[in-house]
Amino acid sequence: MTPANLADTVLSAARAVFETRGLDLAALPATTAVERPRNPEHGDYASTLALQLGKKVGVAPRELAAALAEELGRRAGIKSVEIAGPGFLNIRLDAAVTGTIARTVVEAGAAYGRNSKLAGQRINLEFVSANPTGPIHLGHTRWAAVGDSLRRVLTAAGAEVTSEYYINDAGAQVDRFARSLYAAANGQPAPDDGYGGDYIGEIAQQILGEEPELAGRPAQDALPVFWARGYQLMLSEIRQSLERFGVHFDVWFSEKDLHDGGSVEHAIDTLRKQGHIFEHEGAIWLRTTDFGDDKDRVLIRSNGEKTYFAADAAYYINKRERGFDRCVYLLGADHHGYIGRLKAIAACAGDDPGQNIEILIGQLVNLVRGGQPVRLSKRAGNIITLDELLEAVGADAARYSLARSSTDSTLTLDIEEITRHSSDNPVFYVQYAHARIASLLRNAAEKGIARAGDYDPALLSHEREKNLLKTLGEFPAVVATAAELREPHRIAVYLEERVATDYHRFYDACQVLPRGDEAPTEFTQPRLWLAEATRTVIANGLDLLGVSAPERM
Template identity: 75%
Template sequence: MTPAQLSATVLAAVRDVFLARGLDPAALPATTTVERPRNPEHGDYASTLALQLAKRTGVPPRELAAALAERLGQEPGVKSVEIAGPGFLNIRLDAAAAGELARVVVEAGTAYGRSDRLAGERINLEFVSANPTGPVHLGHTRWAAVGDALRRILTAAGARVDSEHYTNDAGLQVERFGESLYAAATGAPTPADGYGGAYVADVAATVAAAHPGLLERPAAEALAVFRDEGYAVMLAEMRASLERFGVHFDVWFSERTLHAGGAVEQALETLRAQGHVYDADGAVWLRTTDFGDDKDRVLVRSNGEKTYFAADAAYYLSKRGRGYDRCIYLLGADHHGYIGRLRAIAACAGDDPQAHIEILIGQLVSLLRGGEPVRLSKRAGTLITLDEIVEAVGVDAARYSLARSSTDSPLTLDIEAITRAANDNPVHYVRYAHARICSVLRNAGELGLYRGTDFRPGLLAHERENVLLKSIGEFPAVVATAGELREPHRVARYLEELAGEYHRFQSTDECRILPRGDEAPTDLHRARLWLIEATRTVLANGLDLLGVSAPERM
């Protein structure tokens, strides 16, 4: 019996109690949940439903709990129900009902953990959104790992998610990048506020090689080629780096298209029609202070030049126009000021900022090697690149380590610590648990021992087996909560707890999985193969949600 099935059983039982007592069924919730008690002595699962309903019905909570306990005790698979405190229900399942979860997980396979919790919601998830003026760096890398994990988790929770990269390929920074490339190609000094690093010379050389005689052309013409071609080269490098990191974007959105296609002008008209655009001092303004922003924002300067904010407004309206119910922005630590202004854009457009837009801010990340800060990139100058991180620690260690901590706090990663093959390294600990199970299953096959189809779940009666089953049962709720709260690290921390429960189970002599010596295989051995295969399935599914591989050998 899964926690979800038990929750449904509890709700059905309380409906029967209401019917028998003549209570108003309108007081019943549409759904309920059960939770694992912190103290295992209090049972397998606990329900607070009687407490919740007591106020609505006027029935004393312990009286309602007693009626519900009596009804629940009649359900197949429920071993006992005890009342605790003011009306808590502590529920114990019999071994057969608890062990049946292993069959559910194994038969569900890769689908286990998925739900329809967010079904019907269409989400645009924007993250990384690096300027095409340099390599993907360490700051982008954290959002690449977290953003892609969040995409996978939201999808697993039933949402329809499109991941999107917004490319700032219009404006002053692109012009400066083109000037920097031209300077590198001609041997001139890097312009003020330009871009340095060996990668600039590399890109300049690539552009020049693709256009023989380019440096003999008029400076303005050559500059335009370096700007446009250099941007294309850099963008291709960014996409390749992210793909190597396992991050694929459904949409690569160009800021240039907003201007070229008239989307910015259309956005201004839409916002003006909503009554929030006004003219002052020769400029065009959006009255964002009406919706909590600290000041009104300029859309068009007095010289007729459109601002970045105008493009931001057009971009948000583009997303909503493409049919997304919710637009989630994952932004860097230096973008706190965007929270108010983006929410104000949504409000000015007639949307509900609580429902249609969400801005998540990630804190900085730094790297150590042997306790010392990692030196800056030879190629990127002032940056540490994604490719260098992957080369140093690998994709799996990088993605897991970046996704396992809340983005609310700065993160420091020690290269030696996250690549060490030791139990105090979380990514190794979790992946090793999966590999260890695969090894046991291979050994079982060599002994001619297989799960088969005759599974006897009631044999899984040991305390360690029960704890492992309950841990496995939590996975769907963990995934759903991680999606609802936008916190992929919950999946990682859960996997570490599950790996710990497996290692404790496997090291318990009374829970031997394989027969010893001349011992003949029994139904208990086969039942435990079902249990460890269910554990392996959950570990693999959880790692996949983080974009991390689940090795069969380590």
């Protein structure tokens, strides 16, 4: 019986009590939850349902708890129910019931942990969206790891998710990029507002290798070629870097297409119909202050030039018209000012900014080696690139380390720490638990011991076994919470602090395989099932973070 199964049993018992006593069934919640008490002596799980409902239906919470305890005591698998304090229910399960969690996990396999918490939601998840004017740098890399993990977690919770990369290819930055390439191709220094770094010279030489006649041609003739080809090469490099990092986008959306396809004009017409457009001093404005923005925003300047804000509005409306219920933006630390204006766009478009749009802001990443800052990139100039990080630590260590902490705070990564093969390195600690189980299962096969088709769950009664079983049973709820709160780091915390730790404690306390010439015992099969269930949860959890589950280390 998983915690979710037990919660359903508690709610079913409450419904029976309400019907017997003639209480208002409408007061019952659609779902409830149970929690593991901090003190194991208080039972296996606790419920606060009687406290939540007592006053609503005019029954003292402790009296209601007593009725619930009596009803629960009749349910299969419930060993005992005690009432504590003003109406807490402390529930103890039969060992056999707890032991069945291993079977539930193993039989579900890769599907274990998936749930329907967000079923029916269509979510557009935009992240990274770096300008196509340089390599992916460390700041983008954090959002790549977090964003892709969030995509996986949201999907596991039942949402229909489209991951999207917004290509900022309509602004002046791409023009500066083209001028920088032209200058490098002609042996000139980069423009004052241009881009530096060895990669500019590399791309310029690649373009000249394809079209050598560009050398020495006037800027007005050569710049369109450098613009188009340089943009293609840079975007291709960005795609390849992200793919090496295990990050795939469903949609690559061009800002230029918004302008060329008339989407900006369409968005302005849409906002005008909602009554929030006004003209002032020859410019067209959106009255975003009606919805909490700090100032109204210009859409089209008096000279007819469309603003970046106009493209932002068009992009949001385009997403909604593609059928997405919720548009989630993952933005960098320097984008706090975007929260108010993007939410105001949603409101001006007639949407609910509390439901249809979310803006998540991530903090900076610092890279150190042995406590000392890592030098800046020679290739990219003033940044550290994703490719350089991958070369230094590998995709697994990079992804896990970037995704395991809340994005609310600045993150410092020490290359030496995250590549160390020791238990104080979180990614090694979790992956080692998986490899240790894989080794155990190989050893079992070598001894001619195969995991049988079934086992006696009542034999998994050791305290270490029970703790591990309860931890495994919580995985679906951990996934659901991580999805609802948009916090994929909860998966890593769960794997580190709960699953891996509880497994190592179980393994140290409970002999799984016979030693030497010993024969298998009655505990061998149930413990093999428990080990396999733990392996499954670790593999599934690591997959949600985009990290491999190695068989050997």
